[in-house]
Amino acid sequence: MKNQIDALMQENEIDALLVTGSAMHNPAMVYLTGGGHITSADLIKPRHQPAVLFCGPMERDEAAKSGLTVRLYSDYPLKPLLEQAGQDYTRALALRYRQMLSDLGLERGRVALYGQIEIGPILGILKELSQLLPEVEWVGFTRDPILMPAMMTKDAQEIERIRSMAKITTEVVARTADFLTHHRVENEVLVKTDGKPLTIADVKGRINLWLSELGAENPEGTIFAIGRDAGVPHSSGNPADFVRLGKTIVFDIFPCEAGGGYYYDFTRTWSLGYASDEALDLYQQVKSVYDTIVSELALDTPFPRYQQRTCRLLGELGHPTIESDPQTQEGYVHSVGHGLGLHVHEMPFSGAVAGSQDVLAPGAVITIEPGLYYPSREMGFRIEDTYFAREDGVFERFADYPYDFVLPMRR
Numbered sequence: 522m523k524n525q526i527d528a529l530m531q532e533n534e535i536d537a538l539l540v541t542g543s544a545m546h547n548p549a550m551v552y553l554t555g556g557g558h559i560t561s562a563d564l565i566k567p568r569h570q571p572a573v574l575f576c577g578p579m580e581r582d583e584a585a586k587s588g589l590t591v592r593l594y595s596d597y598p599l600k601p602l603l604e605q606a607g608q609d610y611t612r613a614l615a616l617r618y619r620q621m622l623s624d625l626g627l628e629r630g631r632v633a634l635y636g637q638i639e640i641g642p643i644l645g646i647l648k649e650l651s652q653l654l655p656e657v658e659w660v661g662f663t664r665d666p667i668l669m670p671a672m673m674t675k676d677a678q679e680i681e682r683i684r685s686m687a688k689i690t691t692e693v694v695a696r697t698a699d700f701l702t703h704h705r706v707e708n709e710v711l712v713k714t715d716g717k718p719l720t721i722a723d724v725k726g727r728i729n730l731w732l733s734e735l736g737a738e739n740p741e742g743t744i745f746a747i748g749r750d751a752g753v754p755h756s757s758g759n760p761a762d763f764v765r766l767g768k769t770i771v772f773d774i775f776p777c778e779a780g781g782g783y784y785y786d787f788t789r790t791w792s793l794g795y796a797s798d799e800a801l802d803l804y805q806q807v808k809s810v811y812d813t814i815v816s817e818l819a820l821d822t823p824f825p826r827y828q829q830r831t832c833r834l835l836g837e838l839g840h841p842t843i844e845s846d847p848q849t850q851e852g853y854v855h856s857v858g859h860g861l862g863l864h865v866h867e868m869p870f871s872g873a874v875a876g877s878q879d880v881l882a883p884g885a886v887i888t889i890e891p892g893l894y895y896p897s898r899e900m901g902f903r904i905e906d907t908y909f910a911r912e913d914g915v916f917e918r919f920a921d922y923p924y925d926f927v928l929p930m931r932r
Contacts, residue, residue, distance in 0.1 A: 522674050529667040530568045535660065536630030540564040542638040546740060546781030548863035549635035549668055554587040556782055567625055575621055597621065615649030629656035633667060673860055673868040674884030680909060683886060686785035687919035689735045690774055694789065694922060696731050701793060702931045711764045721745055722760035737776040741865060744773035752896030754855050766794035769900040775865050784865050786888050788905035794930045800900055803893050804926045807902045810834045810891045814857060818916040824871040824879045831857040831891050840893060851895050858888040861907055883912040
């Protein structure tokens with residue numbers, strides 16, 4: 522949680538955080554400001570001191586909603602800085618940053634960089650800043666040891682925001698199931714009212730419309746993959762493919778709050794009308810493993826243990842796994858889950874990138890999503906729900922939704 526940030530900064534010998542970019546679709550900035558319509562800003566958080574938010578004067582009211590101290594770029598006018606920099610715009614911006622940092626007493630020490638912004642301009646500014654503030658060390662993390670661990674456990678407000686996204690997500694999934702099953706069928710292909718085949722693109726268009734109507738958005742797209750594409754875990758599906766009966770459909774939907782905020786992550790596998798005996802058997806195997814893993818979740822357990830458990834369960838059923846063959850592209854080929862919040866994927870992790878901090882701590886929000894993938898057989902299966910690790914030891918599923926594999930056609 523946020524109250525861990527100063528301790529994590531101290532532990533990692535970081536004197537300040539510098540977060541740059543928008544307060545929309547920018548997890549670090551959203552986390553520290555609460556989000557809002559701020560298109561360009563800089564947040565500086567010295568260790569053991571409150572954060573200060575710098576922004577343009579047009580966005581001062583939006584910035585004030587953060588509750589942070591707000592300072593305006595107009596207090597650091599560019600015209601004299603450009604004159605000082607010989608009309609070199611990059612150096613002028615670096616001079617502005619030096620003034621901002623100096624005003625907060627940050628002329629030396631280690632400053633960790635966060636945010637989402639075009640990399641070229643910020644690289645140029647940092648080169649200049651390294652000359653202007655030679656006693657400041659700029660630090661970037663491949664595996665973030667400060668904000669990501671803080672984000673791993675959620676407070677009550679964060680949980681309610683995720684819960685709201687769960688409700689929206691499952692409502693859209695229900696609408697999608699109803700939409701599909703009420704289509705006419707010709708030669709095993711779903712047909713629209715104009716007589717043309719229903720395509721993956723048609724379905725995704727409806728999904729995006731419904732998400733928008735309910736106050737969410739889909740910045741990372743939706744996986745709606747049928748047949749062979751369902752057997753490739755992150756194939757988003759071919760937009761031109763027809764929606765057919767009897768083919769496995771992996772529907773993985775991970776929308777977020779409008780404007781960029783908390784995500785939800787949810788997957789169901791469907792077969793319209795009927796399914797082959799092989800598909801029915803494989804689906805039931807995935808569901809059995811899913812049920813086993815969920816039943817064994819326990820607080821403060823390293824998340825990777827459940828990945829190992831999933832590999833062993835599916836291996837015992839005769840499937841290749843990434844534990845038995847790290848190069849396999851069929852069978853079980855990914856991790857069993859991940860944390861979720863302002864990122865679709867965040868701590869705790871269960872797979873190859875997991876570390877000692879990736880535990881099921883109270884307050885963690887995780888996905889559980891075992892699957893089987895056989896593109897050579899033109900089928901794939903995944904079941905995914907998102908859970909909240911409560912302090913009382915209960916792992917609460919955010920939203921109930923049926924696990925029906927075969928969806929009967931209703932027309």
